[in-house]
Amino acid sequence: MTEACSSLTFLTLYDPTSDNLSQSFHINGEIKSGLVHQPGAVCVGKPAPHIELKIxxxxxxxxxxxxxxxxxxxxGYWAQISPKTSDTCDEGWFDTGDIGEIDExxxxxxxxxxxxxxxxxGENVYPEEVEGVLSQHIGLSSVVVVGVPDTRLTEMVVACVQLRENWRWVDSPSYCSAxxxxxxxxxxxxxxxCIEKHLTRFKIPKSFLIWRKQFPLTTTGKLKRDEVRREVMSCMQFLSSNL
Known part of the structure; x- marks a missing residue:
């Protein structure tokens, strides 16, 4: 079985969600087995034998x-005079545009x-990682995370959330329920x-906005993140001007 993601092909050697750890893998002379779970990330298994990867x-x-x-x-790309060249594409290496890691x-x-x-x-935050953590909350039906300009942080992490039916949002910071x-x-x-789910503190959204309509999507169903970001910036500017 293979799974396709971007320009990569992955070979599923075992079910990463299974609790059966009887299969083992030889890495750097040591026999190891199991799965190191990464919060907010998706495991796609191991690369197929003919594929080289590096981070x-x-x-x-x-x-x-x-x-x-x-x-x-x-x-190369169609109708492009010369193949894309950059520091990360030397010696046949191709930048997939994906962000991730390879565990032990x-x-x-x-x-x-x-x-x-x-x-x-000064730190990198990938919105999909934060969305993966927040979407685990039972009260949220959908989450989109964007970065908006901030004079102190360069960008501030903002989460746009949609609540599930019968859930309500309270803006008061003093609210506490027993x-x-x-x-x-x-x-x-x-x-x-987010802290309980072990999300690194600088990745935790500083601000949350209630999104009361559908998130904008392309004709192929992909999120228009830039459009969400522009609307968030417009909303925050409006709120600031009315303070």
């Missing part, structure tokens, strides 16, 4: 751009797309949820 990082993190090399890589067992984890990256406080089954959400509740 290009900007810091000490293991997360970075996914580059691939092999017979599956295209020669050789599993590839996809986190997001490089073009959607948010730069906040009832465990209370179907009420606040910024503080969602931020605390």
């Amino acid at each position: 290009i990082t900007e810091d000490s993190s293991r997360v970075g751009k996914i580059l691939t090399r092999g017979p599956h890589v295209m020669l 067992y050789g599993n590839v984890w996809l986190i997001g797309r490089s073009k959607g990256r948010i730069k906040t406080g 009832e465990k089954d209370n179907q009420t959400l606040t910024r503080e509740i969602l931020q605390r949820f």
Whole structure:
């Protein structure tokens, strides 16, 4: 079985969601088995035998751009005079545009797309990772995360959320409920949820906006993140001007 993602092809050697750890893999002379779960990321298994992968990082993190090399890589783009050249495309390596990491067992984890990256406080945040964590909350039906300009942080992480039926949003920071089954959400509740899910603190949204309509999609069903970002910026400018 194979799974296609961007320009990569992955070979499923085992079911990464299974609790059966009887299968083992030989890595750097050691026998290892299992799965290292990454919050907000999607495991796509191991690359097929004919595919080379490497991760290009900007810091000490293991997360970075996914580059691939092999017979599956295209020669260039249609009608382009010369193949795309860059520091990350030398020696046959192709920048997939995907962001992820490879764990100690050789599993590839996809986190997001490089073009959607948010730069906040000198750190990189990939919206898909934050969305993956927030979408686990029972009170949210849909989440889109964007970065908006900020004078102090360069960009601020903002989450646009849609609530499930019978859930309500409270803006008051002093709100506190002692009832465990209370179907009420606040910024503080969602931020605390992110911490409980082990999301790194600089990735936790600073602001939350209630989105009361459908998120804009392309004809192929892909999210128009830039359009959401523009609407969030317009909304926040309007709120600031009315303070």
